Amino acid sequence: MKWALLSDIHANLQALDACMAHARSQGAQRFALLGDLVGYGADPGAVVDRAMALAEQGALLVKGNHDDMAVSPPESNRTVGDSSAAWTHEQLSATQRGFLQALPMTRQEGAMLLVHASADAPGRWRYVYDQQVATLSLDAASEFPEVRYVFGGHVHFQTLYYRGASAGLMKFAPTPGVPVPVPRHRLWLATVGSVGQPRDGNPLAMYAMMDIAKSQLTFHRVAYDQAAAAAAILRTDLPAFFADRLELGR
């Protein structure tokens, strides 16, 4: 079974479509969306519709902090995320909001545990950005005896954490397109990067593909129509900065 793992789409329809097409061309049989369908981008409605259609075809989804915020936006507008949440809330239909609200915080499927942030306290939205947090997440996940892989997003970087000969967790920066062996006798945690809001200085969309039968994980970078995604943002009331950052990957 080949799973396409997509996270942090952030209402970027162009990036989502490009990644889904790429995943299908790579033989993806099932999809998992790891949270933050909306926020920042211009097409929250269309992206949620795509997600609903995928869910009907058997895709697995978990909730992200921006999905939460879009359902019940904060009263204040203290951060750019807050103001984007209020705008997003307005764009979504009651059905779409209901869909987001009903998303689970974690999902287990065989050896995989899906969670947007850290598995030890999913609702605290803790960023898994180093070995220490990854250890907490992985320790919590090992309470599910079957789980060998924890996949998430939230941090917009592609990173693989693993335990080798040493006791502590090690951090690995994957090469896009190179299948990495992830044998099942070890525990693995991967942040798959962001489809619609890359922030590592490279504007290409990110996702990962897990081949369960071969125990191989491949991180991908995909080109998409950034100009169209940026233009769509400029046509809305969202800050122009949201458009600019797509082209810089910042």
Next chain:
Amino acid sequence: MKLLESGTLLDGFLVEDCLHSGGMAHIYRVHYAEGARNPGFPMVMKIPRMTAGDGAENIVSFEVEHQIMQVVTGAHVPRFVAAGDLANIPYLVMEYVVGQTLQQRLDQGERLDATEVARLGAAMARAAHSLHKQDIVHLDLKPANVLITPEGKAVLLDFGLSYHAHYPDLLAEELRKAVGSPVWIAPEQVVGVRGDPRSDIFAIGVMLYELATGELPFGNPQTAAGLRQRLWMDPAPPRKLRPDLPEWLQEVVLRCLEPEAARRYSSAAHLAFDLSHPEHITITERGRKTRGTGFRVHFKRWLKAAGMHYQPSPLVSQQLDDVPILMVALPHKDVTDATLYSLRQAVGRSLGLRPGARLACVTVISPSQTSASSNEQSETSVHRRYLNQMRQWTQPLDLSTHQTSYHVLESSDVAQALVRYAEGNQVSVIVMGAATHGLQMQRFVATVPIKVAMEAPCTVILVKQSLPFERLGHTGVESVKDDVPF
């Protein structure tokens, strides 16, 4: 796992006799039970000794080899056939390579001459370079892991401690402890650096030292302090142990064994190049000395080494890209000044970005140009003439940071001679003239540059001639008059 009996069937393989029973694994000769599936070469199966009593490192190193064997390719590794699931029945099936390991060779106790040592060293360096180009560092090169085939090619075995730049490094430790075999391990490996191709060059240096002198340069240290000695210590010069060794061989061996990786050969291709062309080696004090390094130097280095610690390595293939071997094909007849000028500009530009690049100037002459009977046309005098021409050609280039050598090849097929040279010496870039070798003719015949561009194992830069001052001579006084309105 206990020893398998001959005749056991495992995942479709019929197990035959046990060829080797080592501390880490058993190696059996096998073939497919279903004869039609046999790949056409003999095969062996490696099964780790993984029982409850075995250490974790044993399991991890088999896992590392399991991963790397499935992706490494080329003539310098055994061909991969099949791998068993690690969680189920861990095994590896690979080509059984016919040959003799360097350990077997050493055990025979024969004294090798410098030419033979250089030949073995060049073969090992070529094999190591082939791995490095695939972003793999072996990190456990030693005589038992180097197999020499009857054709003289080196095949590298046992990837259990190797490093693959695109895979999570299972042997990396957050405490960065030494991973390797004490006799051959490089100083940077002692402090936990994994991923520097120059660590393999150090190990080749240890083997060359042993092949040349019969002694180990750093002994066989049993303690951490003994292991750290190589962070600052120079071994006794090989010529102190064996005075008949040529200076060039000592120069090469001691350069491989420099405690600081930056002072060793920058790539295994450079090492193979020197060992294949001893006459071009620049001999320094390092090659000449017959006495060990003094206390003062060692003490200073010891202080420096005390602070040596782990640093991450950049991607292996990127490290190689910075130290290419650049080859320029220089025509020696029917060549215009403009072509020679343009070639020089192109070489200067290519070298300019990479201080570690080395330059090989090559010209191909027809075998009929030399004659055994005439003194003036004797091989040496003809070659000397062309070598001097090439030296003059490089005069305007600043080659102070680039090792440079000059080579006259005799062949009636220029393109083939150039391609073979590039292949044999791991050349990264060929610079050659487009016009001189007849680019205009390419619609009618496959000309030399086209043949080279198609068959070369590397990038080929075809240089078109242009001379900035070429037009100066042609600018007639009259045309100037015409252009200037009074």
